[in-house]
Amino acid sequence: MTEQILIIDGHPDPAPERFVHALADAYRDGAASGQHEVMMLRLADLEFPLLRTQADYQNGDPSQTIRRCQGLVDWATHVVILYPLWLGSMPAMLKALLEQVLRPGFAFSARKLGRWPVKLQSGKSARIVVTMGMPGWLYRWYFRAHSVRSLQRNILHFIGFRRVRATLIGNVAGLAGEARQGYLKKMRELGKRAR
DSSP, X not given: OOOEEEEEEOOSOOOTTOHHHHHHHHXXXXXXXXXXXXXXXXXXGOOOOOOOOHHHXXXXXXXXXXXXXXXXXXXXXXXXXXXXXXXXXXXHHHHHHHHHHSOXXXXXXXXXXXXXXXXXXXXXXXXXEEEOSSOHHXXXXXXXXXXXXXXXXXXXXXHTOOEEEEEEEOOGGGOOHHHHHHHHHHHHHHHHHTO
């Protein structure tokens, strides 16, 4: 089945040697080889204001950049979010983008369906890919992958995503040769299958 895939490269540093960029490109290449439609947003290329008030979050007029991002989220059936782990979570700039894009009225409605807000992005799936300096198993088991779980449960499931999978890539600074190529190959395979 052909998917419409949005890849969000969530590394704020535009330097080409950042591994997140290579992973995003590998996923895109795999998705294209699997005959999926693919669009990519690179956080490092985006300019947008920060939200500073609840009133702006709920009723503010999104910038043209944010409206374009919302259009891509609406279009997508599968969203891939890649980011480096900074201070135990996603970079602040990525969180700021998600706050701007996933506003009330776009991602969810304050209208209640029973006890819960109405989810306006229902039926989509996602893949979260996180790179980090520590071993991935340590982040998953000792730290309980708290930023990943927050993104899954408190953001993506909250707005209607049905299935959200995660890939943790640890010890990134020491990755070279076969190990690095192995992760890029895995991303191409995941992209081809839209997983």
